[in-house]
Amino acid sequence: WGVFHMRKPVVLQVTVKPPVPFHRTNHLIVDANEENGEQANVVVVDILKKMQKETIDALPSTVELIITMSAGLDHIDLDACKAKGVVVKNSGRDEITAHVVQYCLSFIIIGLRDALNQLSLPFPAKGWDLNWNCEGKPLTSATIAIIGLGHIAKALIEEIRKIGPDARIIYNTRTRDCDFESKHNLMYVADVADLASQCDVLVPMCALTKQTEHLINQDVISQLKPDAGLINMSRGKVVDTDALTEALKTKSIKYAILDTTYPEPLPSGHPLWNLDNCFVFPHYATNTMAVREALVSEIEPIIADHYGLGHSDARRKAEEKALRFDLAVAHRLTAKYGMDMLVWNHISARHRTGCLITPGRKMWDKMTPDDLVYSSSNVTANVIHDALYSARPDIKAIIHLHTPAATAVSCLEEGFVPVTQDGAYFYGKVANYDWDGLSDDAAEGPAIACAVKAVEGCNTLLMHNHGFVCFGPSVRHVWVLAYYFEKCCEIQLRVMQSGGKLRRPAKVAMQKAAED
Numbered sequence: 285w286g287v288f289h290m291r292k293p294v295v296l297q298v299t300v301k302p303p304v305p306f307h308r309t310n311h312l313i314v315d316a317n318e319e320n321g322e323q324a325n326v327v328v329v330d331i332l333k334k335m336q337k338e339t340i341d342a343l344p345s346t347v348e349l350i351i352t353m354s355a356g357l358d359h360i361d362l363d364a365c366k367a368k369g370v371v372v373k374n375s376g377r378d379e380i381t382a383h384v385v386q387y388c389l390s391f392i393i394i395g396l397r398d399a400l401n402q403l404s405l406p407f408p409a410k411g412w413d414l415n416w417n418c419e420g421k422p423l424t425s426a427t428i429a430i431i432g433l434g435h436i437a438k439a440l441i442e443e444i445r446k447i448g449p450d451a452r453i454i455y456n457t458r459t460r461d462c463d464f465e466s467k468h469n470l471m472y473v474a475d476v477a478d479l480a481s482q483c484d485v486l487v488p489m490c491a492l493t494k495q496t497e498h499l500i501n502q503d504v505i506s507q508l509k510p511d512a513g514l515i516n517m518s519r520g521k522v523v524d525t526d527a528l529t530e531a532l533k534t535k536s537i538k539y540a541i542l543d544t545t546y547p548e549p550l551p552s553g554h555p556l557w558n559l560d561n562c563f564v565f566p567h568y569a570t571n572t573m574a575v576r577e578a579l580v581s582e583i584e585p586i587i588a589d590h591y592g593l594g595h596s597d598a599r600r601k602a603e604e605k606a607l608r609f610d611l612a613v614a615h616r617l618t619a620k621y622g623m624d625m626l627v628w629n630h631i632s633a634r635h636r637t638g639c640l641i642t643p644g645r646k647m648w649d650k651m652t653p654d655d656l657v658y659s660s661s662n663v664t665a666n667v668i669h670d671a672l673y674s675a676r677p678d679i680k681a682i683i684h685l686h687t688p689a690a691t692a693v694s695c696l697e698e699g700f701v702p703v704t705q706d707g708a709y710f711y712g713k714v715a716n717y718d719w720d721g722l723s724d725d726a727a728e729g730p731a732i733a734c735a736v737k738a739v740e741g742c743n744t745l746l747m748h749n750h751g752f753v754c755f756g757p758s759v760r761h762v763w764v765l766a767y768y769f770e771k772c773c774e775i776q777l778r779v780m781q782s783g784g785k786l787r788r789p790a791k792v793a794m795q796k797a798a799e800d
Contacts, residue, residue, distance in 0.1 A: 293311070294312060298328040300353075304577050325346050331352070335359060349587070371590065375580070382439075383575055389444065392428065395541055396423060397422070400541070426448075427485075428452070428484065429454050429480065429486045430456075433489075453471070456474070500523040502530075505528060515541045520548050542562070608653035611640060629685050633682075634681065642665060667732075672733070693776060699714075699748070702794065709743070712739075
């Protein structure tokens with residue numbers, strides 16, 4: 285017997301002109317050719333190519349990966365990509381990070397030393413003494429405030445610590461990283477205005493989102509000390525240009541160094557051009573041929589890694605090993621907390637063209653990574669999980685349970701009611717499905733998929749008179765959702781059992797908690 289392993293080539297569409305020539309070396313990566321009916325699997329864009337929702341939605345269903353030759357992602361609608369099941373990756377990321385960090389660190393030091401204001405300043409012919417022009421401050425005794433804690437911001441902090449181990453670094457971010465904070469002796473400040481009031485230099489390093497647009501506004505800028513400066517290494521729109529202009533005009537802050545502005549470029553008559561304490565650079569942090577070459581040369585390795593071409597099959601094996609481990613742990617935790625039903629119920633994780641799933645006929649407290657299978661002996665498991673994965677490309681993991689409280693709630697006419705703070709996880713995110721028997725008929729799949737699609741962004745399906753399903757981006761995520769859903773259902777039942785009048789939380793409060 286002979287076994288032949290064959291695969292279709294990955295079809296690539298480069299929508300912009302690369303800064304340097306793109307040379308393919310892998311014969312399994314070919315150009316898109318619509319005349320021959322070949323539609324793209326991978327689309328390459330740059331920072332100037334706006335990939336808004338309409339553009340994402342119009343992409344062929346074959347597209348699985350977008351590669352952007354940029355550090356930022358604000359030109360791509362990530363929510364639309366997630367809904368369509370399209371992965372977004374940056375090329376040249378490490379080279380970009382190194383360049384931005386070096387560039388920004390030099391500005392921090394120059395700004396603290398007031399070096400830019402010394403350009404063309406004549407050395408005094410007479411009257412000089414050791415105290416002449418000593419207003420600058422060294423990095424080692426400065427307070428540096430950083431907004432954001434992404435890949436580049438963390439790399440910047442690491443470099444600062446190498447040359448300024450005693451520098452005071454304070455930071456603000458939506459998602460606090462206590463481990464990184466402790467390792468690098470950082471101080472977290474929850475309020476951005478409070479952060480600004482404490483620093484010698486304020487450095488926004490956050491991505492541009494709806495939440496960060498004009499984050500550095502008049503209220504924040506007004507808290508900066510008169511001898512403090514602002515260095516913008518994020519997107520121009522993160523800073524309120526009008527508020528900054530006014531602060532520089534009145535000299536309520538000492539200086540601003542702007543690698544990005546809004547609008548970009550600034551109009552020729554804009555007042556920032558004429559202020560002697562404002563230094564505008566032409567979005568120059570990554571402008572070297574080394575970065576340009578990395579943006580292009582990394583396209584092919586990213587594709588090979590994503591699709592498992594050549595030696596990157598090792599990555600696929602590592603991913604499967606990690607998924608099997610997480611699934612085994614999830615089964616055992618479910619049993620540990622008394623949420624299992626012997627060998628029934630099921631957990632799965634999307635992998636390759638299918639999913640790894642509970643085998644059936646195996647006690648959950650004994651589950652091992654090797655026990656997970658690609659098709660369960662429990663037909664119901666295959667029906668439910670296949671339906672959910674087909675309905676939502678963004679779903680990467682699913683857990684289906686018949687826990688006591690949630691199953692009891694599934695039997696109520698009103699169903700699930702989020703009445704506590706923890707219930708905010710599920711506010712407006714629970715879809716409902718009427719029980720249609722044992723879910724052992726594949727023909728039931730479309731009805732289950734339809735129920736999930738009916739509630740945009742839902743993370744839970746309450747299957748009436750049956751149980752519930754939680755789904756999301758990872759096994760760990762969905763297990764935690766399932767744990768809290770059961771707890772919320774327990775609270776709901778206890779409130780009902782008390783006989784007291786139910787006090788529902790304010791709609792606005794729940795909406796805000798759900799967003800956070």
